[in-house]
Amino acid sequence: MLDDIAEVLLSKEKLAGKVAELGAKISEDYKGKNLLLVGILKGSVVFMSDLMKEITIPTRIDFMSVSSYGADVKTSGVVKIVKDLDIPLQGYDVLIVEDILDSGLTLHYIIELLKSRNPQSVKICTLLDKPYSRRVDVNTDYHGFDIPDKFVVGYGLDYAEKYRNLPFVGVLKPRVYEK
Numbered sequence: 063m064l065d066d067i068a069e070v071l072l073s074k075e076k077l078a079g080k081v082a083e084l085g086a087k088i089s090e091d092y093k094g095k096n097l098l099l100v101g102i103l104k105g106s107v108v109f110m111s112d113l114m115k116e117i118t119i120p121t122r123i124d125f126m127s128v129s130s131y132g133a134d135v136k137t138s139g140v141v142k143i144v145k146d147l148d149i150p151l152q153g154y155d156v157l158i159v160e161d162i163l164d165s166g167l168t169l170h171y172i173i174e175l176l177k178s179r180n181p182q183s184v185k186i187c188t189l190l191d192k193p194y195s196r197r198v199d200v201n202t203d204y205h206g207f208d209i210p211d212k213f214v215v216g217y218g219l220d221y222a223e224k225y226r227n228l229p230f231v232g233v234l235k236p237r238v239y240e241k
């Protein structure tokens with residue numbers, strides 16, 4: 063598996079430091095609120111599980127799974143809900159937890175959908191951001207790292223469902239997806 067990685071972009075230690083920072087900030091900002099973390103499956107699971115342990119105020123969690131129609135490499139913007147939330151959102155301060163923000167199409171869709179369910183508030187926390195590939199404007203309220211426009215895997219992120227279990231974020235060798 064390690065043979066397929068060109069370089070380590072974010073080490074385990076660097077990720078842990080940033081996640082702790084985000085958790086502390088969220089704990090401060092959501093004091094007295096009714097926090098619900100909504101993880102987008104499957105990419106967010108590693109980030110979500112580390113992040114929630116750094117949150118020191120009461121919180122609930124839920125998950126949602128979406129897939130985009132059309133091309134497999136780039137998002138089409140048309141999103142299908144594969145697994146919806148279990149919890150009705152009324153009264154909650156929803157914080158969407160996402161692995162990476164690329165074109166923004168997926169998150170744009172999800173945010174509008176969740177807003178229509180009348181929560182108290184909806185904000186976004188994304189670990190990674192590729193700011194130069196944005197196709198729609200999406201405001202991130204919390205974000206970990208800006209990264210270059212390269213295909214990355216690990217710490218929950220996959221290529222063809224592989225590499226999610228790598229403890230770091232690394233750049234995938236192009237030969238892996240070009241062959």
Ligand code: IMP
Pocket residue numbers: 105136137160161162163164165166167168169212213214215219220221
């Ligand atoms: P967007 O709709 O283009 O913002 O797509 C975001 C989704 O695309 C993420 O949730 C990831 O599943 C996937 N994605 C985008 N860039 C990468 C990458 O570099 N590695 C792995 N998955 C990615």
Ligand code: MG
Pocket residue numbers: 105220
């Ligand atoms: Mg994915």
